[in-house]
Amino acid sequence: DVKVTQSSRYLVKRTGEKVFLECVQDMDHENMFWYRQDPGLGLRLIYFSYDVKMKEKGDIPEGYSVSREKKERFSLILESASTNQTSMYLCASSLPWPRNTEAFFGQGTRLTVV
Amino acid sequence: GQQVMQIPQYQHVQEGEDFTTYCNSSTTLSNIQWYKQRPGGHPVFLIQLVKSGEVKKQKRLTFQFGEAKKNSSLHITATQTTDVGTYFCALRGAGNKLTFGGGTRVLVKP
Numbered sequence: 001d002v003k004v005t006q007s008s009r010y011l012v013k014r015t016g017e018k019v020f021l022e023c024v025q026d027m028d029h030e031n032m033f034w035y036r037q038d039p040g041l042g043l044r045l046i047y048f049s050y051d052v053k054m055k056e057k058g059d060i061p062e063g064y065s066v067s068r069e070k071k072e073r074f075s076l077i078l079e080s081a082s083t084n085q086t087s088m089y090l091c092a093s094s095l096p097w098p099r100n101t102e103a104f105f106g107q108g109t110r111l112t113v114v
Numbered sequence: 115g116q117q118v119m120q121i122p123q124y125q126h127v128q129e130g131e132d133f134t135t136y137c138n139s140s141t142t143l144s145n146i147q148w149y150k151q152r153p154g155g156h157p158v159f160l161i162q163l164v165k166s167g168e169v170k171k172q173k174r175l176t177f178q179f180g181e182a183k184k185n186s187s188l189h190i191t192a193t194q195t196t197d198v199g200t201y202f203c204a205l206r207g208a209g210n211k212l213t214f215g216g217g218t219r220v221l222v223k224p
Binding site (some may be wrong): 047059103 | 120123132145147149155157161162164204206209210211212213214215216217220
């Protein structure tokens with residue numbers, strides 16, 4: 001059974017903290033993605049990666065960075081957490097276009113910054 | 115970059131009725147995908163469309179890609195309570211970027 005696993009289901013952090021959200025996939029997928037989901041705004045792409053050590057900015061990269069040192073792991077970093085980064089964060093992975101492009105999602109991490 | 119707009123944002127449907135949700139773009143799309151997210155869950159892939167005018171069916175769900183490849187629709191017949199959730203369209207852009215629309219949240223009245 002294919003699997004994308006996010007390290008935490010719920011997380012509470014203080015303003016100004018450095019926060020790491022981890023995502024691991026076991027499908028040997030080249031592509032990995034980080035989204036945030038807020039009510040009424042759908043899924044907004046923060047960053048994605050198409051290979052180890054490669055990364056591309058998504059639509060809302062400000063305040064975030066990412067790391068992909070191994071193919072199976074993609075980390076999202078909040079350099080200095082702020083209250084407006086309170087959100088649901090979803091990680092996904094897929095094969096590259098034009099191969100099977102179905103994206104598989106993790107269960108999500110609900111981050112609260114206080 | 116390319117964007118897709120979904121309408122309506124919310125859809126209240128009487129159980130047993132049909133409804134349609136739409137995904138629109140101002141530019142020509144190379145492909146469109148549809149996902150469903152149940153309440154409290156994560157998005158799950160439903161289907162991908164790539165050809166102009168393509169129509170695909172999954173039981174009570176009918177997916178269509180417009181002739182000009184600028185819009186797509188999802189039509190559900192005889193809505194059931196199991197259809198509750200948020201339906202997203204998504205497109206694959208340059209460099210494997212995967213962008214989602216805002217979603218249509220479907221509520222079913224029994």
